[in-house]
Amino acid sequence: MSLGPDKKDKRRAALMSIAEERGYITLAEAAEALGVSAQTIRRDMNELEKLGRVKRTHGGITFTGALDQRAWRQRQRSQTAEKKSIAERIASIVTDGATIFLDIGTTCEEVALALLARRNLKIVTYSIRSAAVFDDREDFTVAIPGGIVRHIDGAILGAGGDDFISQFSFDYAIIAVSGIDMQGRLRDDDEFEVLRVRTAIAHARQTLLALTTDKIGTGGLVKLCDLSEIDVVVANDELPEPLADLVLAKNVELVSL
Known part of the structure; x- marks a missing residue:
C-alpha cells in the first residue's frame, strides 16, 4: 500500500529538520534516522531539491535555507x-x-x-x-x-x-x-x-x-x-x-x- 501524502510530507519535513540541524546529511544517515529505505530517501531528496530547499551532493544533501534573508x-x-x-x-x-x-x-x-x-x-x-x-x-x-x-x-x-x-x-x-x-x-x-x-x-x-x-x-x-x-x-x-x-x-x- 502506498504512503499517503500526509505521511510523505511528515517524513520530508523530518528530513529537512535533520538537514537543517546538521547542515549536511548522507543518504545512508537519513535512511537510518528515519527508518526507511535508501531508495525512499533518494526520492525525498530529489523532491526537496526541486523545491529549492536543499542541494544534492555526492551521497547526500546540503541544506540551503537555514538563514532568513531579511535577518x-x-x-x-x-x-x-x-x-x-x-x-x-x-x-x-x-x-x-x-x-x-x-x-x-x-x-x-x-x-x-x-x-x-x-x-x-x-x-x-x-x-x-x-x-x-x-x-x-x-x-x-x-x-x-x-x-x-x-x-x-x-x-x-x-x-x-x-x-x-x-x-x-x-x-x-x-x-x-x-x-x-x-x-x-x-x-x-x-x-x-x-x-x-x-x-x-x-x-x-x-x-x-x-x-x-x-x-x-x-x-x-x-x-x-x-x-x-x-x-x-x-x-x-x-x-x-x-x-x-x-x-x-x-x-x-x-x-x-
Whole structure:
C-alpha cells in the first residue's frame, strides 16, 4: 500500500529538520534516522531539491535555507563601524606570516578586509566571500574546503569540512558568534558551523573572539564553547559587569574599544 501524502510530507519535513540541524546529511544517515529505505530517501531528496530547499551532493544533501534573508541583510547593516573597529584591532594582534582560521559572518568579513594590512598570511576559511578578499595577494595562501556555496552568506557547505580543518595547525582562530550569555556560554544558530569552529579552536594556539555587544545576552540554538576556551575577546564597547568579571575570572584577555 502506498504512503499517503500526509505521511510523505511528515517524513520530508523530518528530513529537512535533520538537514537543517546538521547542515549536511548522507543518504545512508537519513535512511537510518528515519527508518526507511535508501531508495525512499533518494526520492525525498530529489523532491526537496526541486523545491529549492536543499542541494544534492555526492551521497547526500546540503541544506540551503537555514538563514532568513531579511535577518541576514539586517545583520549586514548593523553595527558596521563597530565591526570595522573590532576587525582592525584583531588585525593588529595578528603577526605577519601567521596561519589563521577565519570564521564566517559579517564581522569576520570585516576582519578579512583588515587582514590585508598583514603580510605572508596562510588562511583557512569556509567563507567564499572572505577568501575572495585575498584574491590579489600573492603573498597570501588561502585554503577552502570543497562543497556547495550557500549564496545568502557565502558559506561553503558539505561533508568533511571539519576533517579538512583538522589537517591544519593555527596560530590564531578568529571567530564570531550568534550570542553569549552571562554565564560565558558562546552559542551559534548552525550546528554545521559550530562543528567547524570547534575543530579550529582545538587546533589553534590562540582563539580570538570578535564580539559586537549586541550579541551579549542573545541566544543561539547550539552551544559552541565556554568563554574559558577563548584567549582574547575584542569587543566594541565595555562589557556589562557580570560578564566582564567572568572574563577576568577565566583569565581571558579583554580588549574593549
